[in-house]
Amino acid sequence: MNMTSFPPIQALRHAASLPVADFRLAMRRLVGAVSIVTTIDGETPVGLTATAVTAFSAEPARLLACINLKGTTFRAIAESRRMAVNLLAVHHTELAQKFGGAPVSHEERFGLGQWGSLVTGAPILNDALVVFDCVVDEMMVAHSHAVMIGEIKSVRLNPNPLAPLVYADGAFTTISPPHPGEQP
Numbered sequence: 001m002n003m004t005s006f007p008p009i010q011a012l013r014h015a016a017s018l019p020v021a022d023f024r025l026a027m028r029r030l031v032g033a034v035s036i037v038t039t040i041d042g043e044t045p046v047g048l049t050a051t052a053v054t055a056f057s058a059e060p061a062r063l064l065a066c067i068n069l070k071g072t073t074f075r076a077i078a079e080s081r082r083m084a085v086n087l088l089a090v091h092h093t094e095l096a097q098k099f100g101g102a103p104v105s106h107e108e109r110f111g112l113g114q115w116g117s118l119v120t121g122a123p124i125l126n127d128a129l130v131v132f133d134c135v136v137d138e139m140m141v142a143h144s145h146a147v148m149i150g151e152i153k154s155v156r157l158n159p160n161p162l163a164p165l166v167y168a169d170g171a172f173t174t175i176s177p178p179h180p181g182e183q184p
């Protein structure tokens with residue numbers, strides 16, 4: 001490939017950007033694991049459903065979560081600097097809906113499921129597939145979202161081979177657990 005044929009970056013910046021409808025249509029094909037990202041607002045648990053969560057680095061152990069600036073959860077994470085990422089199993093579909101934009105209060109969101117805490121005090125879902133309890137190491141704000149980089153202080157693995165909750169083509173679904181076995 002001839003690198004000199006690339007247009008200058010300034011020219012690309014002025015090129016039209018992707019319409020939101022095209023972005024959404026294309027992103028429906030990005031299959032995602034589903035998490036509930038939680039924190040505490042004073043004493044009050046808050047949290048949201050998120051698919052924009054991924055591993056960041058192994059050494060040091062970090063993950064990242066992209067959180068919309070408009071939500072109540074963003075403000076609480078930015079203030080408390082702690083967050084727990086609770087990876088969901090397929091039996092958590094109702095929880096994912098409640099935390100994912102259903103018109104319910106945070107109190108109602110946490111009314112479903114069994115919640116506890118580990119090291120940071122951020123709420124953890126006791127039967128999550130895995131829980132990452134984090135201190136927010138860095139926060140980068142860009143456009144409508146913040147990238148929260150979590151320093152993983154503690155991990156809790158569910159010993160049961162649960163099928164993960166997956167979001168694909170705008171719907172909740174699942175895949176077979178990697179180690180087939182009895183479901184609880």
Ligand SMILES: Cc1cc2nc3c(=O)[nH]c(=O)nc-3n(C[C@H](O)[C@H](O)[C@H](O)COP(=O)(O)O)c2cc1C
Pocket residue numbers: 034046047048049050051052053066067068070071072073074096099100101102167
């Ligand atoms: C499947 C799914 C994935 C989502 N992923 C994210 C995400 O990665 N980041 C985000 O900020 N919001 C995401 N949302 C939207 C929030 O869960 C939703 O807007 C929530 O009500 C925000 O709560 P809050 O006002 O407490 O912040 C997602 C929603 C769904 C249903």
